[in-house]
Amino acid sequence: MGWLTVIALLAFLFLAFVAFVSYKMVKPPRLIEDWTPKEFGHDYEDVTIETRDGLKLSGWWIDNGSDKTVIPLHGYTSSRWYSLYMKPTVEFLLKEGYNVLVFDFRAHGRSGGKYTTVSDKELTDVLSAIDWLKKEHPDKAEKIGLIGFSMGAMVTIRALAEDERTCCGVADSPPMDLDKTGARGLRYFANLPEWLYTFVKPFTKLFSGGREIHPIEYADRVRKPLLIIAGEKDPLVKVEEVRAFYERNKRINPNVELWVTDATHVRTLKFHPEEWKAKVGEFLRKWMA
Template identity: 75%
Template sequence: MILAIITLLIVAFLAFSAFVAYKMVKPPRFIGDWTPKDLGYDYEDVTIETQDGLKLSAWWIPNEGPVVMPLHGYTRSRWDEVYMKQTIEFLLKEGYSVLVFDFRAHGKSEGKFTTVGDRELIDVLSAVDWLKKNHPKKAEKIGLIGFSMGAVVTIRALAEDEGITCGVADSPPIYLDKTGARGLKYFANLPEWLYTFVKPFTVLFSGAKELNMLEYADKVRKPLLLIAGENDPLVRPEEVREFYERNKNVNQDVELWVTDAPHVRTLKFHPEEWKARVRDFLSKHL
């Protein structure tokens, strides 16, 4: 009887861990109702076909300047109003052209599961392909501004795609397992230790491969602006600083800005300074 009860408890615990993992890799779709037209700009609804066969929903907003692609974070989409809407408006007012899409399994894009930075790199590379095919002159210089998961992809794209010129990585998770464990508490009010049991199921469901972001500190040799917040519950500023110090050894164009903001909230807490720093960075490198 005792053995049966213990077995039942173990099965129930594993089933709960699997349920949590499923919810993590299949976030709710965040879809809004505003468009670039509300910001005063004409745009096109476009579809980006990824290299692995998915269709991403996107907006193409042409302007006189080079292209910058804002990349949203986990659980969000291009409709996010905490940082995406403001970033899109800022870029358009600065004269940049904007291509913005929903990552796989987010917003209106296809995809059953998110891999939180792994296969999302394919999404960015496919967006670059779309630009080269449809707007080749605009594809000569491309900047990225990524937030959280989008910041991870920004760093990876700088290292792995020749078509990317420079990037801003706002609140980039460096130790993804630590951020994942903190995320359980932040998003679901669950204990961080549960992540040890949840992680294998996330890999099973999504097929994501494990990323070592510190390896990219040895690979990125293009202009990169890192932004970290002292009050970030998901990404410790010292983790971003570790990446920065290591990247400095191979990259003379890496910058670090540490603020007092929570996760991806520097733009909200310090909008004018964020815009000034990003404006200067893009003007210099793009």
């Protein structure tokens, strides 16, 4: 076997490995658990939300007798069932008196869709959920707030900029530069070197059909109340990246707040639950009133 053949074989094996990693990244495992809002003493309705691009999302509608609804948005590889932050967030919102509409993003949980685009087409999911809410329960949607975690936080920022029906949002651990977070994610999720992301990225776009989304680009567009939560020990999102968004956004948005904690990624609620609930509760009461 000549050297050229060996090099060609190694190149093929490398590209095959990169393609495999890319495929696994855009097709995350589906997290499904068995708890329901009945654990909190609330009846709920299983709902199917048809997206503007024809997918079917699975979710819960929990009518809490209010004219205000909050939509919690989960992160990449998670779902509405994630006990780390989704379950306590749903419980918290119900105790605060809000209606809750919670669903699984495409390619997550029980929702349709083969691939995640990590905040590109997921915006369509959120806008479609708001469409559903406005059509099915218009009297329950006088005010609509969002609480997003990680990928859901990215979508929260985008929705505040692009949909007039949202009134305010909380973005917990939002990646600001998806290239940087994606590279760190290879190490965090798969224990692979960050430099591999340069080769993985084109394949993820090829498989998913998604566009690159960098929330930092929305810093000049969000003019609604926004609470951003960042953790100093976050291995995926650096505080300085979040702070750069905050400093840029506050030039046009007097109602943006930044809360920096000592937590890791999306774990402020876990490590500082009472502080998180107090801070987020105060923010929502102020802007959902």
